[in-house]
Amino acid sequence: MQERYNPAEIEQRWQQVWEKRQAYQAETDSDRPKYYLLEMFPYPSGRIHMGHVRNYSIGDVVARFKRLQGYNVLHPMGWDAFGMPAENAAIQHGTHPALWTEENIRNMRLQLRRMGLSYDWNRELATCSPEYYRWEQLIFLKMLEKGLAYKKSAAVNWCPDCETVLANEQVEDGCCWRCDNAVEQKQLDQWFFRITRYADELLDRTEQLPGWPESVLTMQRNWIGRSHGCEIDFPVEGTDSAIRVFTTRQDTLAGATFMSLAPEHPMALKLATAGQRDSVRAFIDKVGKVEKIDRTSEDLEKEGVFTGSYCVNPLTGQQVPVFLANFVLMDYGTGAVMAVPAHDQRDFEFARKYQLPVQVVIQPEGELLDPERMQEAWTGEGRMVNSGPFDGLPNEEGKQRVADFLKAEGRGEPTINYRLRDWLVSRQRYWGTPIPVIYCAACGTVPVPAEDLPVTLPTDVKFSGAGGSPLKSQASFIETDCPVCSQPARRETDTFDTFVESSWYFLRYASPHYDQGPVDRQAVDYWLPIDQYIGGVEHAVLHLLYARFWTKVMRDLDMVGIDEPFTNLLTQGMVCMETRSCPEHGWLYPEEIDAGNQCLKCGSPVTTGRNEKMSKSKKNVIDPDGLIQRYGADTARLFTLFASPPEKDLEWNEQGVEGCSRFLNRVWRLIYEHHELVVGAALPEESSLQGPARDLRQQVHKTIKKVTEDIDGRFHFNTAIAAVMELVNAISAFPGKTEHPEVLKEAFETVVRLLNPFVPHVAEELWQHLGHDQGVDTPGWPAWDEKALETETLLMVVQVNGKVRGKVVVPAEADRHVIEQAALEDSNVRRYVEGKQVRKVIVVPGRLVNVVVS
RNA sequence: GCCGAAGUGGUGGAAUUGGUAGACACGUCGGUCUCAAAAACCGAUGGGCUUUGCCCGUGCCGGUUCGAUUCCGGCCUUCGGUACCA
Numbered sequence: 022m023q024e025r026y027n028p029a030e031i032e033q034r035w036q037q038v039w040e041k042r043q044a045y046q047a048e049t050d051s052d053r054p055k056y057y058l059l060e061m062f063p064y065p066s067g068r069i070h071m072g073h074v075r076n077y078s079i080g081d082v083v084a085r086f087k088r089l090q091g092y093n094v095l096h097p098m099g100w101d102a103f104g105m106p107a108e109n110a111a112i113q114h115g116t117h118p119a120l121w122t123e124e125n126i127r128n129m130r131l132q133l134r135r136m137g138l139s140y141d142w143n144r145e146l147a148t149c150s151p152e153y154y155r156w157e158q159l160i161f162l163k164m165l166e167k168g169l170a171y172k173k174s175a176a177v178n179w180c181p182d183c184e185t186v187l188a189n190e191q192v193e194d195g196c197c198w199r200c201d202n203a204v205e206q207k208q209l210d211q212w213f214f215r216i217t218r219y220a221d222e223l224l225d226r227t228e229q230l231p232g233w234p235e236s237v238l239t240m241q242r243n244w245i246g247r248s249h250g251c252e253i254d255f256p257v258e259g260t261d262s263a264i265r266v267f268t269t270r271q272d273t274l275a276g277a278t279f280m281s282l283a284p285e286h287p288m289a290l291k292l293a294t295a296g297q298r299d300s301v302r303a304f305i306d307k308v309g310k311v312e313k314i315d316r317t318s319e320d321l322e323k324e325g326v327f328t329g330s331y332c333v334n335p336l337t338g339q340q341v342p343v344f345l346a347n348f349v350l351m352d353y354g355t356g357a358v359m360a361v362p363a364h365d366q367r368d369f370e371f372a373r374k375y376q377l378p379v380q381v382v383i384q385p386e387g388e389l390l391d392p393e394r395m396q397e398a399w400t401g402e403g404r405m406v407n408s409g410p411f412d413g414l415p416n417e418e419g420k421q422r423v424a425d426f427l428k429a430e431g432r433g434e435p436t437i438n439y440r441l442r443d444w445l446v447s448r449q450r451y452w453g454t455p456i457p458v459i460y461c462a463a464c465g466t467v468p469v470p471a472e473d474l475p476v477t478l479p480t481d482v483k484f485s486g487a488g489g490s491p492l493k494s495q496a497s498f499i500e501t502d503c504p505v506c507s508q509p510a511r512r513e514t515d516t517f518d519t520f521v522e523s524s525w526y527f528l529r530y531a532s533p534h535y536d537q538g539p540v541d542r543q544a545v546d547y548w549l550p551i552d553q554y555i556g557g558v559e560h561a562v563l564h565l566l567y568a569r570f571w572t573k574v575m576r577d578l579d580m581v582g583i584d585e586p587f588t589n590l591l592t593q594g595m596v597c598m599e600t601r602s603c604p605e606h607g608w609l610y611p612e613e614i615d616a617g618n619q620c621l622k623c624g625s626p627v628t629t630g631r632n633e634k635m636s637k638s639k640k641n642v643i644d645p646d647g648l649i650q651r652y653g654a655d656t657a658r659l660f661t662l663f664a665s666p667p668e669k670d671l672e673w674n675e676q677g678v679e680g681c682s683r684f685l686n687r688v689w690r691l692i693y694e695h696h697e698l699v700v701g702a703a704l705p706e707e708s709s710l711q712g713p714a715r716d717l718r719q720q721v722h723k724t725i726k727k728v729t730e731d732i733d734g735r736f737h738f739n740t741a742i743a744a745v746m747e748l749v750n751a752i753s754a755f756p757g758k759t760e761h762p763e764v765l766k767e768a769f770e771t772v773v774r775l776l777n778p779f780v781p782h783v784a785e786e787l788w789q790h791l792g793h794d795q796g797v798d799t800p801g802w803p804a805w806d807e808k809a810l811e812t813e814t815l816l817m818v819v820q821v822n823g824k825v826r827g828k829v830v831v832p833a834e835a836d837r838h839v840i841e842q843a844a845l846e847d848s849n850v851r852r853y854v855e856g857k858q859v860r861k862v863i864v865v866p867g868r869l870v871n872v873v874v875s
Numbered sequence: 876g877c878c879g880a881a882g883u884g885g886u887g888g889a890a891u892u893g894g895u896a897g898a899c900a901c902g903u904c905g906g907u908c909u910c911a912a913a914a915a916c917c918g919a920u921g922g923g924c925u926u927u928g929c930c931c932g933u934g935c936c937g938g939u940u941c942g943a944u945u946c947c948g949g950c951c952u953u954c955g956g957u958a959c960c961a
Contacts, residue, residue, distance in 0.1 A: 236879045240956060243878065248960075268961060281961085323959080348959045358961045366876095367959060440960060561956080663900075664887060670954090672887060676901055683915095684900085690915090730891080740889065743899035750899090818895045823942040825895055849928080863941055868894055873941045 022696055022790040026689035028653025032782040036137055044796075045084075045139040047095040049547050056092035057548050058084045059527055061556030061564070062099045065125040065147075066106060069132045071596040071635055071661075071673070072557065074645050078658040079593055079667045079738070080555050081138045085778035086732050088139070089802035095548050097530040098133065098140040100126050102149035103519045108452045111484040118452040119480060122149060132646065136654045137781050144533045148522035153529065154454040155475030156539035157521060161457060162468050163578050169215045172466065175445065179207035186211075186449055212456055212515065213443040216570045220245055220439045223569055232589030234668070237561045244562045246440025251424050252355065253433035255280060255332040255341065257292070264288065264332055264343070267354030267438055270364065271427070272419035274336045275408040276382035277359035281325065281346035281371070284308040286356045292343055294329025301326055301345065308347045323348050323371050335432040336409065336423070346371060354438055362398065363390065369398040382407050383416050444567065446518045451482060451490045453516030461503035461510035470504050476512070490514055523564055524571035527551055527586060540580055550583050555667075558592040565590070591736060594670035596661075598641040600630035608640040632672050643673055655780035656682040662738040662779055685783055688749055688776070692769055692787055695758060699766035700792040706763075714761040717751060721771045722809040724748040728775045729802070738779070745775050766791070774803050818869040819844040821853040829870075837864050844870040 039045065060080040063073055084096040100122075107118035114121075126147060133140070146153055164170040177186045186209070216223075224245045227238045250269035255277075257263060264280060282289055284305045293301035304326040325346040334341050348367060349358050362372035362379045372379055379392040385403040405411045405419045414422060427433035447456065455476040457469035469476055479498045482491040492498055492514040503510035525539070531548040532541035565587070572586040601609045603620035609627060614620065618627050635642045648657045659681040665671045710718055724744050731741035752768050770791060777784035777797050788797035812833050817840060819827040827847035831840050841862050844850060850872065857874040864870050 234880095236956080239879055243957065246960070250961085266961080270961080346959095348961095350960075353960050355961095360961090365961070367961080438960080440958095558955080666888085669881090669888095674887070674901070677887070680900055687915095735891080737889095737891090739887090740891095740899080743889075746899055816895095820894085820942070823894095823940095828895080852928095861941065863894095865894055865942095869942090871894080871941050 022693055024690075024693055026686050026783070028655060028685075028782070029650070031786045032135070032137060032654050035782045035785045036134060038785075039137075039139070042796075043143075044798075045088075045094075045096060045141050046143055047093065047097075047141045049544055050093050051547060053091070053093040055095065055548055056087040056553075057095045057551045058087065058553050059097065059530070059551050059555070061554070061560065062101050062523070062526060063129065064101045064104055064106070065122055065129055067125040067128060069129055069645050071643050071645060073133075074136065074648075074657060075596055075661045075667075075671060076555060076557070076593055077133065077136065077138050078661050079591070079736070081136075081658070081781075082662065082732065082738060082778045083553060083555075083736070084139050085781060085798075086802065089778070089798055091801060095144075095530065096140055097144040097146075097533075098138075098142070099144075099146040099526060099530070100129075100148065101519065101523050101526070102126065102147040103453045103516075103522055105450065105452070108450060108484070111452075115484070117480065119149065122147070122452075135649055136645075136658065139781070144530050146526065146529060146533050148454075148519075148526060149452070149478075151475045151477050152536075153526075154522065156529070157454055157517070157525070158457040158469070158474050158476060159471055160525075160539060160575065160578070160580075161517075162471055162474075164214065164574060165468050167577075169218065169574060170212060170446075171215065172210055172212050174208055175211050175213075176206045177209055177211060177445065179205050179209070181205060186447070209447075211445050211447040213445055214570070216444045216567075217439060217441055219570050219573050220247065220441050222573060223441075223566065226569075226585060230585065230587075230590075233587075234590065234592055237558070237565065237590065237592060240561045241566055244441060244566065248438050248440075250436060250438060251427060251433050252436045253335060253359065253427055255335060255359065257343075258331045258333060258340065262288070264357050265355045266357045266359045267436060268359055270361065270420075271423040271433075272405060272411075272416040273361040273364045273382050274334070274359070274423055275405075275411075276361040276363050276380045277334050277341060278339070278362060278372070278378045278380050279360045279368075280332055280341050280343045281349045281358045281360050281368070282328075282343065283349040283351040283356040284345050284347065285351040286345070286349075289328070289345055292328040292330040297327060297329035301328055304345055308345075311347075323367060323374065325371060325375065327375075335427070335430070342377070344371075344375070352442070353440070363392060363395065364398050364400055366398045366400065369395070380407060444518075444570075446521055447515040448518055449490050449514075450516055451478070451484075451492055453519060454478075454522065455492075456513045456515050456517060458513040459501060459503060459510045460513065461506060461508060463508060464503055464505045464510075467503055467505055467510070473504070478516075490516075492516075520564060520567050521571075524567045525575065527554075527568070528572070528575065528581060538580070539575070542580070542582075545581050545583075549581065550585060551587050553589045553591065554587040555591045555593060557595070561592065591667060593667045594665070595634045596671045596673060597632040598635050598643065598673040599632050600639050600641045601627050602630060603627055608638070610640045632670075635673070648678070652678060652682045653685075653782075655783045656685060659685065659742065659780050663742045664739070666739055667736050684746060684749070685780065687753075688772060689783070689787070691749065691753060692773075692790065695765060695769070696790055698759065698762045699769055702762040702766045704763055704767050705761070710761075710764065712757075713755060714757045714764045717755050717757075717761075717768060718764050718809055719812070720748055720751050721768050722805040724775065725771060725803050725805040726810070729805070732778070741775075742779060745772060748772060748775075771803055773797060774800070815867055817844070817867075819847055819850050820869060820871040821850060822873060823871060826850045826853055840864055840870060844872065 058080060060076050084094050088094045102122050107122050110116055110121045111118045148154065161170055179186055224242060224247055227242055230238060248269050250267055251271040252265055252267050254263040254265050289305060325344040328343045328345060330343045331340045332343055360368040360371065362368040362377065363381045364383055381390045381392050382405060383399060383403040384390060384406050385399060385401055390399055403416055405414045405416055411419050411422060424435045455478055457474060457476045459467045459469060461467050479495055482495050484491055499511050499514060501510055501512050528540050528545060528549065532544035535541040568586055572581065572583060575581045576584060601614060603609055603623065603625050605623045605625055606620055609620060614627050619625060620627055633639060633641060656678060660678045661671060663681060664677055705718060727744045728741040731737040749772060758765050773784050773787045774797060784797050814830050815833050817829050817831055818825055819829055827849045829843045829847055831843050841864060845854060854872060854874055859872060859874050861873040862870065
């Protein structure tokens with residue numbers, strides 16, 4: 022055994038051993054309980070960052086721990102390989118996206134291997150390979166058959182400079198994130214997935230996901246945004262048509278004194294009377310020019326224009342003027358709103374601005390609303406007034422009654438509205454899965470026959486950066502024959518949103534090489550659902566909602582037998598670090614600052630900012646490679662696990678890293694100094710131990726229990742590691758090392774085995790030095806001996822009136838009376854009890870005694 | 876505005892079911908070793924005091940309880956999500 026701990030040498034060696042042993046390959050084995058552990062797969066950007074290190078360190082502890090507990094663990098890794106950065110790199114540097122991506126994967130795979138993560142690399146997949154996306158195309162065809170995929174014209178964010186649509190996240194302050202040009206709304210024919218068909222199930226099943234964080238479930242519920250209400254028809258005066266509105270407040274129907282339509286509403290122009298036509302046109306034009314982002318901002322002034330037309334309130338029969346209003350959105354509800362100024366703040370402001378009548382129809386308890394003097398709308402509860410037959414009803418009950426009335430009269434019906442929109446999956450990009458559809462002049466939109474899949478992405482394309490997707494000018498790709506009539510036809514040139522690939526990769530891992538379909542049903546039935554999914558909270562809605570949707574689609578296609586893909590979800594926090602900036606040069610890297618905390622370039626004093634998420638733009642990043650080089654992967658892993666619990670943000674602290682490195686060095690040295698003592702020793706016999714030897718053995722077993730319970734389900738790795746540190750401190754201080762080598766041996770072996778999931782390389786190395794030929798994982802996870810936990814005496818805290826006044830040691834089996842006696846005899850306790858009357862003595866077994874005096 | 880999470884020493888954090896607040900680590904201070912330094916090791920470290928011990932202390936105010944970081948009510952602050960959603 023070497024005197025010095027040399028992480029670089031031992032880590033490389035053990036990684037080779039594991040690889041040779043194929044130690045982490047998972048095989049379907051119905052005789053063993055399975056455990057499917059998954060971390061969200063990375064985009065192959067080229068280098069891993071600290072967020073990855075944290076995510077995968079957390080996952081690896083769980084994977085190794087579950088394996089040691091005897092589970093058949095599936096722990097795969099792959100690449101979310103399609104996406105815009107590859108294409109941007111192609112435009113900027115001329116490298117083909119495929120080569121760029123491959124190179125990045127190669128590099129990142131090496132980085133992950135250097136971390137010693139226990140992946141089953143035989144199951145590795147990259148979503149950009151035709152063997153993967155061909156099955157996605159097949160599922161799309163099936164969705165098309167079921168009406169779950171469809172094409173429609175929709176307004177999308179369009180960057181005229183890049184000639185492509187942008188996802189909402191790619192629009193920053195109304196401008197393109199890449200070229201900083203203003204984003205426009207453009208009407209385009211786009212492919213959608215009908216996720217709204219699953220809105221109810223996606224929402225209702227959130228109640229049955231106890232293993233998910235409440236915050237994520239709430240976000241999903243809000244995103245789906247189901248609201249119960251009514252659709253109501255307001256007949257237009259002098260015509261036989263009607264305007265249909267959606268409302269959740271049908272109880273306020275009698276108070277609807279005007280009507281607001283979205284300027285894009287199909288009836289908007291038709292309703293304009295001759296005298297109003299010009300101003301209506303001008304208003305529609307004006308609103309149309311405002312970007313969507315401003316349109317939905319809070320500071321936008323509420324404006325409208327009168328159409329000149331009236332409709333009729335179906336409850337009161339009153340005449341109601343019809344306005345167009347800039348705050349009414351065409352893509353929610355029906356694009357028309359019944360305006361109830363007394364009970365909706367927006368309508369109230371609008372009514373005051375245009376001097377429209379305010380009619381109170383809900384009176385709150387203990388308050389009398391006066392329409393003349395109201396300063397704001399009353400949106401709370403109350404009793405219905407001015408509502409004819411409904412007067413006096415509590416408004417909640419009124420909702421039901423008004424809905425029933427409308428239905429009976431044929432004027433409306435109860436409806437459910439969702440905030441959730443269908444998922445727009447078309448992208449005018451090259452580096453994605455081609456949408457397998459052909460357009461034929463005679464036959465229209467024709468799906469590519471399943472036997473012709475995959476539609477592969479052509480590789481011989483040119484990237485100019487202009488003219489949009491290179492597929493559009495790739496004749497060899499576009500030109501094809503119609504599968505129906507064999508006449509010349511054109512291929513779809515749009516590709517899928519990359520969220521499509523990440524919606525089912527976790528299913529593919531069960532049988533990644535299966536070539537008869539997307540998944541091998543047997544493998545999926547064995548491995549799925551995922552027992553533990555781990556990733557960043559930034560995916561709380563998008564990816565996690567899409568993945569749930571896709572799983573349900575595949576279930577309904579009889580491809581999988583599960584309803585939900587992720588049983589337990591852990592959303593890990595961000596990795597943060599302080600920022601430093603100079604008034605001259607902006608953000609600074611630590612190496613751009615001198616010892617006196619001044620900028621190396623200009624000498625200005627450096628301002629230290631607060632902890633923020635690590636990002637290159639703010640120069641508060643740590644490069645995992647450098648970290649591993651300096652300290653080793655084990656230290657990097659240990660620090661990210663020790664510094665904070667996984668769901669919280671992690672504050673980077675170089676000194677904390679050094680502390681972890683120091684700890685591993687201490688363990689190494691301690692074992693180095695004593696390993697000859699313990700290598701030949703037997704393991705201890707419980708009964709024969711006394712004093713410090715017995716105490717140490719007790720702590721060994723207490724630590725096993727604590728670490729087991731901390732890891733299992735709780736994921737409190739920080740306290741688990743702290744417990745091992747305490748044990749190491751106790752071993753250091755143990756006076757009986759030479760007298761009790763057997764106790765020392767058990768203690769050392771326990772430390773090494775407990776540390777194994779966290780720092781696997783050094784654990785293997787030390788295990789070997791403790792005289793074992795086989796891996797540290799061979800004996801499985803250590804079990805604690807209940808007998809060793811038993812004590813003869815207990816330390817009990819004595820309180821007087823709830824304040825700690827003393828501590829007494831009592832026999833473990835002492836009864837209430839004996840404990841009470843001992844407590845009252847304590848000299849300090851006596852000072853507080855003497856001369857007072859003891860009212861009550863509370864004894865909490867094994868913990869404390871509280872003497873209540875007065 | 877609404878929804879969610881959080882607030883504990885100089886710092887990261889611990890206290891699992893209402894039972895010794897501050898485990899573990901970082902930092903700081905003092906010491907040992909050394910020509911010196913680093914490393915390593917040992918000790919101290921919430922604040923205050925009349926220091927065998929006492930008082931105060933978990934964002935603020937109140938409540939329940941023998942006992943509250945933990946439960947309840949009301950506020951304040953920070954972070955995250957989301958929004959003219961009718």
